Amino acid sequence: MANSLLEMDDLRISFFTPAGEVKAVNGMSCALNQGEVLGIVGESGSGKSVSVTALMKLLVRPGKVVGGGIKFDGRDILAMSSKEMRGVRGKDISMIFQDPMTSLNPVFTIGNQLIETIRTHTGMPKKEAADRGVKMLAQVGINNPEKRMKQFPHELSGGMRQRVMIAMALSCSPKLLIADEPTTSLDVTIQAQILDLIKKMRDETGAAVILITHDLGIVSEICDRIMIMYAGRIVESGSVDDIYYSTAHPYTKGLLGCLPGSSKGVRAPLKAIEGNPVDLLDMPKGCGFASRCGECMKICLRENPPSFPIGEGHVSACWKHVPVNASEVRP
Amino acid sequence: MLKFVSFRLLSSLVTLFLVITATFFLMFLVPGGPFLSEKINAATLAQINKKYGLDQPVYVQYGNYLKNLVKGDLGISFKRRGYTITEIIAEKFPVSAKLGALAIICALLVGLPAGMLAATKRNTVVDRIIMAVCTLGIALPSFIVSTTLLYILGMQFKVLPVIGLETPRNYIMPVFALSLSPTCYITRLLRSSILDIQGQDYLKTARAKGLGEQVVLFKHALKNALIPVITYMGPMVAGILTGSLVIEKIFSIPGLGKYFIDSIEGRDYTLIMGTTIFFAAILIVANLIVDILYCLVDPRIKY
Numbered sequence: 001m002a003n004s005l006l007e008m009d010d011l012r013i014s015f016f017t018p019a020g021e022v023k024a025v026n027g028m029s030c031a032l033n034q035g036e037v038l039g040i041v042g043e044s045g046s047g048k049s050v051s052v053t054a055l056m057k058l059l060v061r062p063g064k065v066v067g068g069g070i071k072f073d074g075r076d077i078l079a080m081s082s083k084e085m086r087g088v089r090g091k092d093i094s095m096i097f098q099d100p101m102t103s104l105n106p107v108f109t110i111g112n113q114l115i116e117t118i119r120t121h122t123g124m125p126k127k128e129a130a131d132r133g134v135k136m137l138a139q140v141g142i143n144n145p146e147k148r149m150k151q152f153p154h155e156l157s158g159g160m161r162q163r164v165m166i167a168m169a170l171s172c173s174p175k176l177l178i179a180d181e182p183t184t185s186l187d188v189t190i191q192a193q194i195l196d197l198i199k200k201m202r203d204e205t206g207a208a209v210i211l212i213t214h215d216l217g218i219v220s221e222i223c224d225r226i227m228i229m230y231a232g233r234i235v236e237s238g239s240v241d242d243i244y245y246s247t248a249h250p251y252t253k254g255l256l257g258c259l260p261g262s263s264k265g266v267r268a269p270l271k272a273i274e275g276n277p278v279d280l281l282d283m284p285k286g287c288g289f290a291s292r293c294g295e296c297m298k299i300c301l302r303e304n305p306p307s308f309p310i311g312e313g314h315v316s317a318c319w320k321h322v323p324v325n326a327s328e329v330r331p
Numbered sequence: 332m333l334k335f336v337s338f339r340l341l342s343s344l345v346t347l348f349l350v351i352t353a354t355f356f357l358m359f360l361v362p363g364g365p366f367l368s369e370k371i372n373a374a375t376l377a378q379i380n381k382k383y384g385l386d387q388p389v390y391v392q393y394g395n396y397l398k399n400l401v402k403g404d405l406g407i408s409f410k411r412r413g414y415t416i417t418e419i420i421a422e423k424f425p426v427s428a429k430l431g432a433l434a435i436i437c438a439l440l441v442g443l444p445a446g447m448l449a450a451t452k453r454n455t456v457v458d459r460i461i462m463a464v465c466t467l468g469i470a471l472p473s474f475i476v477s478t479t480l481l482y483i484l485g486m487q488f489k490v491l492p493v494i495g496l497e498t499p500r501n502y503i504m505p506v507f508a509l510s511l512s513p514t515c516y517i518t519r520l521l522r523s524s525i526l527d528i529q530g531q532d533y534l535k536t537a538r539a540k541g542l543g544e545q546v547v548l549f550k551h552a553l554k555n556a557l558i559p560v561i562t563y564m565g566p567m568v569a570g571i572l573t574g575s576l577v578i579e580k581i582f583s584i585p586g587l588g589k590y591f592i593d594s595i596e597g598r599d600y601t602l603i604m605g606t607t608i609f610f611a612a613i614l615i616v617a618n619l620i621v622d623i624l625y626c627l628v629d630p631r632i633k634y
């Protein structure tokens with residue numbers, strides 16, 4: 001993958017808590033191309049936020065990257081000094097968060113926060129940075145941007161604030177935008193608008209996007225590729241069509257079963273995935289999903305499945321998909 | 332904003348009126364009188380009381396007092412003959428004000444950096460020491476602190492002067508005693524409010540924007556963390572004001588606080604009323620300033 005913008009290789013992240021080592025991410029590998037939109041989907045606690053936080057090198061104690069590597073634009077993120085990393089954050093990689101109501105500082109104006117970002121990375125004079133800020137606000141569909149610059153966050157609605165966050169994130173033309181559940185706390189109509197905006201901005205700026213969400217419905221609309229995470233591992237990844245129409249992993253099937261109006265086109269009753277998420281403090285030896293899986297085999301309890309290719313760019317980490325010729329590992 | 336200030340000024344007139352009324356009647360409920368301690372016979376006493384209007388029923392005196400007050404006349408002192416209350420306040424208040432202002436400045440100058448230091452070094456030895464000192468500083472009453480200081484530094488080692496305010500060195504002990512508790516309080520308040528906002532999303536945003544830790548702490552965190560400190564400024568001024576009453580007495584400082592205590596002991600009615608009204612007015616103005624500051628720091632507050 002010559003033109004990979006981002007490569008994560010067997011990333012492992014743990015939290016060293018008094019209760020023990022919480023293995024939040026257990027060997028996550030992925031690659032992201034320039035301008036690609038990648039959706040990361042998984043239930044709460046599956047390690048989505050933690051992995052992208054590590055990518056920004058913003059993990060705080062007791063969290064620590066305990067293994068693997070992250071390469072961004074040919075540079076080794078994990079080896080960077082904190083000063084180098086500050087030059088990357090907000091400039092090459094930007095991030096927006098779940099709750100736009102709290103992600104902007106309540107005591108500074110929109111303009112102040114926007115200009116601050118621009119000046120940090122470009123050293124532009126204030127006036128020029130302000131012009132750029134106004135332009136960015138206009139670009140993300142905020143009307144009356146000059147006036148908004150002088151307003152405080154509480155004077156804007158949630159959707160507007162998320163637009164401001166996007167404007168701020170894109171103000172230095174990053175190569176990668178990470179959106180961690182950018183629409184979770186917004187109402188449905190605004191959700192659609194924000195997703196459209198992210199898509200539009202991707203088209204206009206060519207930035208790659210990592211979109212984190214719980215919601216498979218959302219990712220199908222704007223993502224090129226989807227990764228399904230479970231217990232700190234990627235259990236299945238592929239194109240939107242792969243995930244929806246050639247669903248491979250039992251966990252993904254479970255997730256799709258949770259969507260109203262299932263993929264089969266018939267209105268099947270909603271199904272919950274039985275059981276509880278695995279205890280990250282005491283990871284089972286085998287597959288993390290085994291205890292909740294309807295198709296669990298003996299080997300699933302013994303050994304964690306590696307990723308098996310099932311199609312062009314479609315992989316699944318399930319023993320069911322072990323290639324036929326590797327018969328010796330069959331149970 | 333202008334509307335808010337004028338409304339507050341109007342409502343403080345009501346507060347002031349209640350303070351005046353309560354003080355006036357309470358004052359007369361306390362037994363004794365201004366001239367009892369003087370060696371005079373009953374006839375002379377009655378004459379003096381008549382001269383000052385003290386022979387009339389309390390409500391009549393109250394009415395007269397209010398009438399004069401509206402004209403800006405606080406009356407004359409019963410004890411310091413020949414002086415009007417206004418003159419006494421004008422003469423003595425600057426002394427107290429200087430002491431109080433120094434105490435407030437010290438509390439901010441020491442408390443704010445100490446609070447930030449403790450917060451940035453949380454759970455280290457530095458933090459623990461600062462917190463231990465603060466707990467002690469808040470718990471110790473100022474009269475204990477000042478008498479202990481007086482005894483050790485003033486009497487035993489004789490390194491600092493014990494009475495008056497003639498030289499700058501005279502200020503050290505009273506200002507220390509007066510500002511100790513507010514300093515400690517500000518330190519703890521700022522520390523805990525900085526720690527409280529550590530997990531806030533906007534700080535995550537600030538870091539994700541590529542800002543340095545200094546900017547995150549001194550710009551984004553501090554301005555938010557100052558909000559509770561500003562709220563405390565009103566009670567702090569009140570505390571320093573009441574504290575100064577005791578401190579001025581202990582260090583024999585000829586400020587308004589000392590006169591206030593003396594006036595109560597001597598039942599110098601007009602002086603009691605005058606100083607009470609004056610202190611109340613200071614508190615009202617201080618709280619108004621705090622509210623305006625509050626509004627300036629936190630744009631979410633709208634009056």
Ligand SMILES: Nc1ncnc2c1ncn2[C@@H]1O[C@H](COP(=O)(O)OP(=O)(O)OP(=O)(O)O)[C@@H](O)[C@H]1O
Nearest residue numbers: 015017022024043044045046047048049050051280
């Ligand atoms: N500060 C911490 N201390 C201990 N464990 C933590 C900490 N932060 C995260 N974890 C662990 O990491 C796991 C993954 O957390 P993460 O925030 O990445 O989940 P997520 O997939 O983003 O979930 P959500 O959808 O709820 O945001 C959690 O299950 C939790 O056990």
Ligand SMILES: [Mg+2]
Nearest residue numbers: 048049050180
């Ligand atoms: Mg998350």
